Every structure is written in structure tokens, then in C-alpha cells.
Amino acid sequence: MGKDLTNVKHTFYTCDGGSCRKAGGEQTSREMRMYLRNSGNWENTHTVRTRCNGRCEDAPTWIVQPGNYWYKEVDSARGVEILKSHIRSNEPLIEGLLFEEGAEKVNSANERSNSFIKSFEYQELSSGKMGWITKGLSSDQYLYALFSQLCETKNAGTFTNQEGKCYSLSNLSEVDYTDEFNIRLSFGEEKELLLIGSVGIKDETERQQLKVRGTFYSAEEGTNRRDVTFKNKMGDVLASMTFEDQEFWKYCEVIQLGGIRIEELA
16 A cells, blocks of 8 residues: 555655766665654655756755755755754755745855757858757757657658658657657658667667767758757767748747747847
8 A cells, every 4th residue: 555645744855867866866865765764754754756856056956845945965964954854843944945935046056057058150061051050958858849849730841860761741640759768750650769768878889879969950041941950979860850841940949949049040
């Protein structure tokens, strides 16, 4: 039988993402669960490991509910103090408090820019023509959204795989991301796979070579041609898309690139 959630007074979310693990998050999670078990608070609390809390610069991070309290740089000692403060006093621990509901700013000395994407650069493109190019984000949450939007809008254009085989984007009939690693693109009866899921540094070389690590957005000067190119960490092209639909390009600028635009074409 699972935990009786009617008894739960506090829920503690610990980040299990890569940055938090590197900063010692796994050990703080172990210490937290040990403390809750031995202090008799296991049944009246609940713990959740998240894939990412979105605050890598403040790793390791915790979130405590109710109250929407966020904590930064949580080591084992601070973690126990956080538990005691919430369970015994129903109050946040001020030391290490990153954010709480109603706060007007985030209490971090490591704040990063909202955009990890650089402005477009003017240069010669792979087509041999001059134009503008920038590198977008390549995590699965971005790429799954990109292909799902393509499937929904049925844009004219082409998808080209690593071997050079081309498909019409208007024939993209299904996007399936139920596999641990690969997204499956269905063009009628034919299928193409792209590896967009998380791949560890210890995964076999073949998987590393197939993983999309770079997604590049480019616009050719003097034409409506737009390209999205997917590369592995060695710079090899895994697949590419070419299209002229400016509405889809606007989607790329706003959603995929966080509002980064080509000033000369604005």
C-alpha cells in the first residue's frame, strides 16, 4: 500500500538533475530520507525527486510545500535544518532561502541571464549563400515541442535524414516520443528516428554519436529560405529541415529561440 496522503503535512522536492547531483544533491537526499525515517516523520511527510528544478546555478536546490519555499545550495547539514524548521515550527529556514511565495525577487548571487541563446550572426551558410545563423537549445523538451508544432501546422518544406533521404514536411503525420531516447517521426508509412533524450557521458559511443547536441537556426539572405539543422557533439549533421513558411519561422523565433530575432529582417 502506498503512503496515506491524508496524513502528509509537508512535501519536499529535491532536484535529481545533473548539476544538483554534481553539487552533492544525491547525498543530501539520502540524509533527508534517513532523518525523516529515524525522527518518526516518514508518514507525515512526502519526498519527491525531480528531474530538474530549473535553478542549476543554485545547486543543489529543494522546494518545500506548502508555501512554495525554494532553497539553494542545500548540503546535508542545511537540509536537516530545513526539515526541522518546517516540521517543528511550520516556518521556513531563512538561511539558504532562495524564494518564497510573494517575494518580488530571487535571492541568488548566481543569477543567470534569461536567455542562453546568442544573437544571430551574419556569415556564409552551408548552402553557400550569405545569411544569419544562431544555435538554439537541444533538450528534448524543446525538440519534442518543435516537431509537434510541425506536425500540427503541416508546413511545406523538406526533412532530410543523415543519409540524404528527403521527406515532405507536409506529410509528417505523427510525432511519437514514448521511447526513452528516440523521437519517431512518421511520414506516411515511413519512419525516421532522432535521438533527443538524455544521454549520459558513460553511454556507448554509438548513442553519443546519434544524440542531437546542437540545433542551428538559419535564414538565407535575399530569400524566404529557412533551415533548422541538427548536429551531434562532433558537428556531424544528423538531420535538417528546410522551409519558407514565415509563420513557422516566427514560432521558432518566439518559442524555440526565446524571442531572439534577426534585426535586419525585423
